[in-house]
Amino acid sequence: xxxxxxxxxxxxxxxxxxxxxxxxxxxxxxxxxxxxxxxxxxxxxxxxxxxxxxxxxxxxxxxxxxxxxxxxxxxxxxxxxxxxxxxxxxxxxxxxxxxxxxxxxxxxxxxxxxxxxxxxxxxxxxxxxxxxxxxxxxxxxxxxxxxxxxxxxxxxxxxxxxxxxxxxxxxxxxxxxxxxxxxxxxxxxxxxxxxxxxxxxxxxxxxxxxxxxxxxxxxxxxxxxxxxxxxx
Amino acid sequence: xxxxxxxxxxxxxxxxxxxxxxxxxxxxxxxxxxxxxxxxxxxxxxxxxxxxxxxxxxxxxxxxxxxxxxxxxxxxxxxxxxxxxxxxxxxxxxxxxxxxxxxxxxxxxxxxxxxxxxxxxxxxxxxxxxxxxxxxxxxxxxxxxxxxxxxxxxxxxxxxxxxxxxxxxxxxxxxxxxxxxxxxxxxxxxxxxxxxxxxxxxxxxxxxxxxxxxxxxxxxxxxxxxxxxxxx
DNA sequence: TTCTGTGAACGGATTCACAGCA
DNA sequence: TGCTGTGAATCCGTTCACAGAA
Numbered sequence: 001x002x003x004x005x006x007x008x009x010x011x012x013x014x015x016x017x018x019x020x021x022x023x024x025x026x027x028x029x030x031x032x033x034x035x036x037x038x039x040x041x042x043x044x045x046x047x048x049x050x051x052x053x054x055x056x057x058x059x060x061x062x063x064x065x066x067x068x069x070x071x072x073x074x075x076x077x078x079x080x081x082x083x084x085x086x087x088x089x090x091x092x093x094x095x096x097x098x099x100x101x102x103x104x105x106x107x108x109x110x111x112x113x114x115x116x117x118x119x120x121x122x123x124x125x126x127x128x129x130x131x132x133x134x135x136x137x138x139x140x141x142x143x144x145x146x147x148x149x150x151x152x153x154x155x156x157x158x159x160x161x162x163x164x165x166x167x168x169x170x171x172x173x174x175x176x177x178x179x180x181x182x183x184x185x186x187x188x189x190x191x192x193x194x195x196x197x198x199x200x201x202x203x204x205x206x207x208x209x210x211x212x213x214x215x216x217x218x219x220x221x222x223x224x225x226x227x228x229x230x231x232x
Numbered sequence: 233x234x235x236x237x238x239x240x241x242x243x244x245x246x247x248x249x250x251x252x253x254x255x256x257x258x259x260x261x262x263x264x265x266x267x268x269x270x271x272x273x274x275x276x277x278x279x280x281x282x283x284x285x286x287x288x289x290x291x292x293x294x295x296x297x298x299x300x301x302x303x304x305x306x307x308x309x310x311x312x313x314x315x316x317x318x319x320x321x322x323x324x325x326x327x328x329x330x331x332x333x334x335x336x337x338x339x340x341x342x343x344x345x346x347x348x349x350x351x352x353x354x355x356x357x358x359x360x361x362x363x364x365x366x367x368x369x370x371x372x373x374x375x376x377x378x379x380x381x382x383x384x385x386x387x388x389x390x391x392x393x394x395x396x397x398x399x400x401x402x403x404x405x406x407x408x409x410x411x412x413x414x415x416x417x418x419x420x421x422x423x424x425x426x427x428x429x430x431x432x433x434x435x436x437x438x439x440x441x442x443x444x445x446x447x448x449x450x451x452x453x454x455x456x457x458x459x460x461x462x463x464x
Numbered sequence: 465t466t467c468t469g470t471g472a473a474c475g476g477a478t479t480c481a482c483a484g485c486a
Numbered sequence: 487t488g489c490t491g492t493g494a495a496t497c498c499g500t501t502c503a504c505a506g507a508a
Contacts, residue, residue: 010477018434023415036489044415048489049479056491064485065488081434082441100332106413110430150440151433174443175436177429181338183255183276191439193432197409198342200425201383202250202313204407207423208382209314211406242499268467280467281501288469296507297466 013054017077019044020051024074036067086111088148090173092118092164093155094127094134097179101155102129114153116143120160137164141171151175158182165192245286249309251276252283256306268299318343320380322405324350324396325387326359326366329411333387334361346385348375352392369396373403383407390414397424 023043027035037048044051055061055073058080062068078084089107091098091114102114117132118140119125125136135143143149152168154161154176161180168176169190176192178184181199184192255275259267269280276283287293287305290312294300310316321339323330323346334346349364350372351357357368367375375381384400386393386408393412400408401422408424410416413431416424 012477014438015435017438018431019415021434022413022431038489047479049481050477052489052491053478060491062490064490066486067489080438082437083434087433087437087440096332096335096337100328100335103328103332104429105328106430107433110434112430112433151436175440177432177436181254183251191436193436195427195429195432197336197427198338198344199250199254200409200427201319201339201344202253202315202342203246204383204409204423204425205314205319206246206249206312208319208407211421244499270467279501281503282499284467284469285500292469294468296468298508299467 009057013057014081016046016050016054017081019046020054021074021077021081021083024070024077027070028074032070034067035070035073037062040068083111086113087150088113088115089151089153089177090114090116090118090140090143090147090149090168091153091155092120092137092140092168093157093160093179094119094124094129095155095157098155099129101153101179102132112151115147115149116140118143120156120164137167140167144171144173149173151177154178154180154184156180241289245289246313248278248282248286249313251278252286253306253309253313253315256302256309259302260306264302266299267302267305269294272300315343318345319382320345320347321383321385321409322346322348322350322372322375322379322381322400323385323387324352324369324372324400325389325392325411326351326356326361327387327389330387331361333385333411334364344383347379347381348372350375352388352396369399372399376403376405381405383409386410386412386416388412 020040023040024035027040037051040046041048041051052062055068059076061073061076089112091101094102094117098117098119102117107114114132117129117134118137119134120137122136124134127134149171150173152165152173152175154164154168156164158180159182161178161182162184165176165178165184165186169186174190176184176186176190177195178192179195181196186192252272255272256267259272269283272278273280273283284294287300291308293305293308321344323333326334326349330349330351334349339346346364348367349361350367350369352369354368356366359366381403382405384397384405384407386396386400388396390412391414393410393414394416397408397410397416397418401418406422408416408418408422409427410424411427413428418424
């Protein structure tokens, strides 16, 4: 386990690093200088051993007996994840969802910038949305080169998603954030992350269905023993 | 492995079932009568063995030598997941993100209904958004009981998310869809699903950073050898 | 013959437990 | 003494491989 990252690092580890970074940012904001893997783990619902093991793939950032320097570790993680620069993205699909994404204020502070907006429908082309003018997807490849777009955000209906993804891949984009509820086919060197609230809900309901209705009783009632009895 | 679900089913399995259901719905729409685990797996980027194993937790839905009846299996999965009914949800936070969620048309067709909207800010209370009138979170517990709300959607800033979650949990809500980039503390019987595009992007960049820039060259160019040379 | 259902084998991620350093 | 870093042990999900049904 050395910092040269010569061996392949499990993807689950990479998926956790942004969460570590987020919590470290909060701790830094709170003015904390040191954290132990113990405390970081408690905040994140992750075991201390897991955090230490994850970090050990990339180097030795802690001090025995003291813990990790919050600022230092945050800095290291940001560099490992490539968050120490700006990433240029393109949005495809300027319907209701697409417009909401363009209006989302959470990307910019983290260095993600939507620099161009496209649509399949010529009827949308030319419209202004904030600082952007909607372009036709035909113009995407050229824009990718000119603007240095590395990430595509897919916000078209599921039925059009594959078509849009093919266009992105052909334009050289290798990372896609997909809001369409569709199974996309991409080459093995293209990465896709799904944002799909409906699918997320559909697994929640499995567990809700198992819960007896009595558990719906609010905690206030349960904490007033004698007034309400839910079990003999 | 029997249909009585007496043993605990791995959560990853439950997370895959909605994806199976989604693809089966497409197949049903296409008029397909049967699918093999092979074909379903190809569509979903999942191995056939995995699909068969996953389904075997719940029963024996296939016919040897033929495959699965598309309509039948879809029906079974919808019942297993509890999708054969309507689920009532509450939205908390009616800022830009919250309003976008209220306007999202993807929930209703799948049986998820946002029946009430709340905000922490009294200044928002009373405003109409579509068919809903914004209420103060103080009124949440009562609404949960009256409307049968089982799921809470958190769309407030990260700094207010924990407060909102506590209110939901106290009101008896046991399932939360969290759009706030925050690590929430909930009792062990409360389920949370995160919707966090920024965190998703932050793991993508790790892999993008590793890619040599030459890979940015579009496929069209690579397929015209001689015209473009990117490396000596 | 084809494809399901499923124990058994496998592999990889998580957790353990402790050596080692501050 | 406190907490990291990390091989070893463990756990658990995935894949294998085949018996069995249509």
